[in-house]
Structures are given as structure tokens and as C-alpha cells.
Amino acid sequence: MGFSYERLWELTLKRRINKTSLRDMVGITNSTLSRLSKDETVSMEALARLCEALQCQLEEIIEYKLENKDRVE
Template identity: 45%
Template sequence: MGYRYNRLWKILIDKEMNKVELRDAAGITSATLAKLGKNQNVSMEVLGRICKVLECDIGDIVEYLNDTKEEHLFE
């Protein structure tokens, strides 16, 4: 199970906003921004702040990735 934030980076490009501007506007740390860049887990609070700044929904910035091993457990 994992998450990918490629949608977030696309929205930033579309809005002509860079990562530092997002960090400052959302009030998140550089460490949290680095976690997003590495597709690591971040808190829902952080994702909510990002959504507020970008005026979008969480599904617009995060993609859930299913682990294929888990899928086989339920077949």
C-alpha cells in the first residue's frame, strides 16, 4: 500500500506555483515537502492544508496505490 503525489505536482505546474511557494502558503515544513517528493506518508492535516491552498479535493492531489500482495490475499 502506498501513495503517489504526482497529481499534486501537476496542479502546481498548472497553477504556476513552485514547491517553496506551496510550502509557505500551506505552512508545512521542508521535511514534509521532502516526504511528499518521496511519496511517503504525510498527515491528513497537511493534505488538508494543501487542498485549502490549491482549492481542490484530496483526490486531486493523492493517488492510492494497491499492493499486489494484499490483492492476492482476498482472491
């Protein structure tokens, strides 16, 4: 289980925004950018800043992926 920011990277690629520009535009730290790059959790504040800066909804930049193992039915 985990979050994927693949949609974020697709959106930035489409808009021709590199990671450094994204960091500066959003006002996030290098640490947060690194966590995003590794599909690790980040604060809701960081996600809100991303949405505000990119003028998008949360589901346009993040996806929750379920793993099938250990799934209770």
C-alpha cells in the same frame, strides 16, 4: 502499496507553483515537503492544508496505488 502525490505535482505545475512557493503558501515544513516529494505518508492536517490552499479535493492531489503481489483473492 502506497500513496502517490503525482497529482499534486501535476496540479502545481499547471498552476505554475514551485515547491518553495507551495510550502510557504500552505504553511508546511521542509520535512513535510520532502516527504511529499518522496511519496511518503504525511499527516491528514498537512493534506487538509494543501486542499484548502489549492482549493481542491483530496483525490485531486493524492492517489493510493495497489501492488499486485501478495494480493489475496
